[in-house]
Amino acid sequence: MSVMAKPLAHAHGHEEHDHEAELRKEHLLLDPKPRGEMNAMVMDMMGGTTWKFWVVAAIMGALVLWGLVYSWGMMIVNGLGLAGVNQPVYWGLFLVHTVFWIGISHAGTFVSALLRVFKAEFRRPFTRAAELMTTFSLAQAAVMIFAHMGRVWLAYWMFPLPNQRQLWPNFHSPLMWDFLAINTYLLSSTMYLFLPLIPDLAMARDRSTGWRKKLYSILALGWRGTEGEWTHLRHALNIFAFAILPIMFSVHTIVSWDFAVAMRPGWSSTIFGPYFVVGAIHSGVAAVGMVLVAVRALMKNMDYFIRPEHFDALGKLMLIISMAWAYFFFNDFMVQWYGGDKWTDELLHFHEAGKWGWIWFLMLICNIAVPWLTLWNKTVRRTPWAMFIIGLLINVGMWAERFIIIPVSLSINRMPFRWGDYEPGVEVPIFIGSLAFFILLYMLASRILPLVPVWEVQEGQMAHSIRKYGKEPVVTVSDLE
């Protein structure tokens, strides 16, 4: 298969003589290192842990014990009453956080598969970091769904298990669709994480000793790097990259249907599918930006792989997605408001002017104002700490959006006598526990798995070269694959 790859930069006519050096400094793919050296850098990255790493890991572990083991355990033993849910707000922060984690999980697939499909070259060094987020945050979403259930010890009843009483799950229920969609997504995204990992695991296998050697030998599945193996890998990756995109879209659309098919004012909206997908990508890409900043600052050798050009590209993506989100939000709001349904009017008024109105405005500020006012600026986009703060704010805004959609909207229903309010309870420690669990998993994975797809970077570097036309350095990209 032969596809044109996009060149990274265009040469301009009137540059200084050190233009070539600038190009190399700017673009990872024009700044090649010998294979051996790069492999050693990545191995070094995994091996190096300081005492600070273990202190943070221990704190995260303690938070997991407190949040997920103790708090959740108390809730299982005593009942869901420890959480803040009530009548009429039957769904609270657990589902907010389910949607939140699934949203973050979209980044991995979006950044990795979509950019792979479109041959966006800047993706190469950070696809793995994004894919790891998908898998780990989906695991947190599952934790949240289980925490949400009244009798979690019977969760396996959602599986279509043959049984003597011929009890079967209800495939008319959006929750069943959701359950199947999330499972499909978790399985396929884990496979999609694993496939491009194989050559890197083999690289690690050949350069390690002890338990690492054993672990990598098993995980690398006997990869030797023959031409046939590469061909199969490329085919498989190509199939997966295309196949996982509709899965990604379907997952969050189905999550949105949990709300959209319900007979409630504010939820029963036909635009919820794409609105949720865009929202998920909005929070997810912002989260990728945050993780890249953290990884670059905290891991050895990462500043070679992750460069300002990558934050620049992510920043542009974030800005465009923020605009798309604003478009969908306006569309949803406008049509519901114009419809003039009495209950929807009450609800929209409650969103803006009710007790939680400040969260509604927080959502608009973080999701629209913050990216629009900052990300147009190239200097901001290329400053890692600024991108971290913007990513954090976007995630706060997307959290606020889900908070408005779930507990705040549930406060208002068609029986005014039964309107209610919501105060979070044990949801908060459980969320802190899941956040710590996510960070802990990511920290451990960053020391076990090569966080940079070395072979993809090397492949990209092989394809890119600088040629001279007279004094002019010109970036050329050769066909790959």
Next chain:
Amino acid sequence: MAKNHNIPEFKAEWKEGEQGKWGMAIDMDICTGCNACVAACAMENNVPFVGEEDAGYGRGMHWIRIERLWEGKYPEIKTEFQPVMCQQCGSAPCEPVCPVFASVHSQAEKLNVQVYNRCVGTRYCANNCPYVVRTFNWFDYDRPEPLNNQLNPDVTVRQRGVMEKCTFCIQRIHKAQDQANSEGREVFDGEVQPACAQACPADAIVFGRIDDPESRVSKLAKQGRGYKLLEDLNTLPQVTYLQGGSHVRNG
């Protein structure tokens, strides 16, 4: 391939909504809001008491509630009382959304029943109920001595994490039907009374067969004062509210 007649064809059986069997007529013009129905229902159906704090937070578990509605502006004010329980919808929004078939329509009684032992507590049914009548067991509630002796042996005691709601006192319906079957007759009108109807001092709650045009409940419903709650949602409730000509309130 030959058709195997032992295996029923797979077909989603969505009906337009069903003709009900048991129904209720509630006369709001004579309801005094005394809450006797609420107390009787709690006794009959082993509904737990959640305590003052939780009840104030919206976790009261009564299967029937008296809505207190104000009409007019102070001092020209009129109070109306409206008992609201599960409307046993013929086309119930709570049923399709349950992932494990815990909320199902019973073919025999044409009621919406909740299978406590099957419920896993996703609470989707409660979200999708426009009447907000489903209650959830947030905890396992204590019944200190001697209140444990008050439990009705005909009704299951529910575990924490399970959804529940009004059943139209289905245990009483079954008892009456068993009695009628053993005597080789039909259940006669007025033989079955749910606890709320039995306790109502004003006789504002009338229960019976709505598929029988001669029953008292059918006649009341046809008087011209009747309306259904949130009728525009087309949930086909089996409860008819009677009120002096005004149908506007819950439109």
